[in-house]
Amino acid sequence: MKILALEFPPVSHLFEWPDFAFEGTPLAMNKTVLIYLFAFALTLGLFLLAGSKKGLVPRGISHVAEGGINFVEDSIVAQTMGPDGKKYVPFLTTMFFFIFFSNIFEVIPFIQFPANARMAVPIAMALMVWVIYNFLGVKNQGFFGYIKNSLFPPGVPKALYIIVTPIEFFSVFIIRPLSLAIRLWANMVAGHLLLVTFAVLSATLWDSTYVGAVAPAAMLILMTGFEILVSFLQAFIFTILTAVYMGGAIHPEH
Amino acid sequence: MKKRIIFASALTGLILVFGLGGNALASGESLGKCSVIEYNEKIEAAELTPQSLSDEASIEVLAEIFDSCIEAPSPIIPEINEVIWGGGAFVVLLALMLWKGFPAVQKIMNERSEKIATDLDEADKAKSEAQAVKTQYEAELADAKSAAAAVIEEARQQAEVLRSDLQERAESEIAEMKEQAAADIDAARERAMGDLQSEVSEIVVGAAERVVEANLDAQAQARLIENYINQVGSN
Numbered sequence: 001m002k003i004l005a006l007e008f009p010p011v012s013h014l015f016e017w018p019d020f021a022f023e024g025t026p027l028a029m030n031k032t033v034l035i036y037l038f039a040f041a042l043t044l045g046l047f048l049l050a051g052s053k054k055g056l057v058p059r060g061i062s063h064v065a066e067g068g069i070n071f072v073e074d075s076i077v078a079q080t081m082g083p084d085g086k087k088y089v090p091f092l093t094t095m096f097f098f099i100f101f102s103n104i105f106e107v108i109p110f111i112q113f114p115a116n117a118r119m120a121v122p123i124a125m126a127l128m129v130w131v132i133y134n135f136l137g138v139k140n141q142g143f144f145g146y147i148k149n150s151l152f153p154p155g156v157p158k159a160l161y162i163i164v165t166p167i168e169f170f171s172v173f174i175i176r177p178l179s180l181a182i183r184l185w186a187n188m189v190a191g192h193l194l195l196v197t198f199a200v201l202s203a204t205l206w207d208s209t210y211v212g213a214v215a216p217a218a219m220l221i222l223m224t225g226f227e228i229l230v231s232f233l234q235a236f237i238f239t240i241l242t243a244v245y246m247g248g249a250i251h252p253e254h
Numbered sequence: 255m256k257k258r259i260i261f262a263s264a265l266t267g268l269i270l271v272f273g274l275g276g277n278a279l280a281s282g283e284s285l286g287k288c289s290v291i292e293y294n295e296k297i298e299a300a301e302l303t304p305q306s307l308s309d310e311a312s313i314e315v316l317a318e319i320f321d322s323c324i325e326a327p328s329p330i331i332p333e334i335n336e337v338i339w340g341g342g343a344f345v346v347l348l349a350l351m352l353w354k355g356f357p358a359v360q361k362i363m364n365e366r367s368e369k370i371a372t373d374l375d376e377a378d379k380a381k382s383e384a385q386a387v388k389t390q391y392e393a394e395l396a397d398a399k400s401a402a403a404a405v406i407e408e409a410r411q412q413a414e415v416l417r418s419d420l421q422e423r424a425e426s427e428i429a430e431m432k433e434q435a436a437a438d439i440d441a442a443r444e445r446a447m448g449d450l451q452s453e454v455s456e457i458v459v460g461a462a463e464r465v466v467e468a469n470l471d472a473q474a475q476a477r478l479i480e481n482y483i484n485q486v487g488s489n
Binding site for chain 1: 333
């Protein structure tokens with residue numbers, strides 16, 4: 001594959017990492033798996049450490065954990081689920097930090113890979129969210145109530161249900177989890193591709209012309225900053241959409 | 255400070271050069287390595303020998319072998335091992351967070367909120383107490399001020415009364431003194447006039463006696479002269 005006459009690695013090679021342990025088994029470990037384990041350890045470590053530090057004024061790591069909880073509670077749960085959503089704050093906070101830490105490895109030197117650029121966790125979490133919001137819907141509205149509220153939105157002329165109901169069915173039960181997973185995955189794929197493109201450009205142009213590397217290197221730095229924002233934003237979007245779906249299942253009137 | 259700046263610059267430089275550049279090495283394995291592995295694995299199965307490699311059919315087989323390194327499985331289909339590890343990590347993490355991680359932080363936050371709320375309540379209480387004391391002080395101060403004003407007013411009134419008394423007394427004394435002086439003056443004047451009158455009448459009578467001699471007796475002359483002098487005095 002040639003781009004601008006430079007050798008560019010095949011796209012799949014930017015995302016598929018060779019196994020280094022338990023090769024050939026369903027428990028094969030690769031770089032992506034390691035990053036998920038890092039994200040697991042970082043999230044848990046962050047909260048356990050913050051939970052062990054007492055004091056009137058939160059300092060250091062406590063800021064991150066408590067700020068995260070407040071952020072999820074005020075900016076996500078309060079906006080989408082109201083006071084009833086408070087009990088889901090731990091779930092949504094865990095989700096937010098796990099996605100964020102999986103993403104942020106995109107810009108961590110020498111690792112530089114967003115684990116969510118693989119479909120595994122986005123689709124697994126999206127399916128989990130699908131199960132949860134459907135369960136909440138049935139639990140709060142009853143099976144038929146939930147189906148009725150989901151497929152027959154009030155205020156629509158009856159004749160239009162012929163069109164609206166299939167659309168709602170696809171939207172609520174099929175598209176939602178897919179869009180949730182694909183949005184996160186595609187954003188991280190695109191970000192990683194951008195960074196790799198500018199890095200390969202910089203390296204190759206440095207080898208041949210030196211000066212030519214300035215522009216792509218500047219872009220690389222800019223895009224790295226941008227990807228930090230994207231990592232955060234995608235974690236936020238995934239979490240807030242989860243909260244919106246759960247809130248909709250609890251309060252169908254909204 | 256200087257050392258810190260140098261350290262930070264060096265670190266930033268290292269990250270920029272090696273860190274960001276690391277993306278260039280982002281591929282999991284090189285195309286060449288993959289091709290060699292695939293070639294070694296498939297060359298025997300394809301029953302190719304180094305001699306037959308230039309055949310048209312062999313070229314097709316070889317191309318397929320090398321292309322398989324470029325062709326990738328659909329990136330949107332999740333790998334089962336990654337789903338197990340990643341999904342499993344999330345589920346276990348969620349369980350541990352619900353069990354330990356989250357409640358620990360939440361407890362600290364709640365304790366802090368409670369402490370702050372208690373402190374604020376206490377501060378409010380102290381403030382209202384201080385406010386009450388202040389109001390009391392202000393009331394007492396106002397009382398003291400009005401008492402002082404009353405005392406001053408009373409003193410002023412007393413002074414006014416005293417002053418007017420003294421003034422009246424002084425004025426009446428002055429008037430008395432004036433009257434006394436006038437009476438004294440009148441008395442002195444009358445006494446002087448009487449003296450003068452008798453002196454003058456004696457002198458005049460004496461003079462007239464000598465002038466007129468026997469024409470008039472002394473009593474008639476004195477009456478005439480006195481009448482004359484009174485007439486003159488009243489003018």
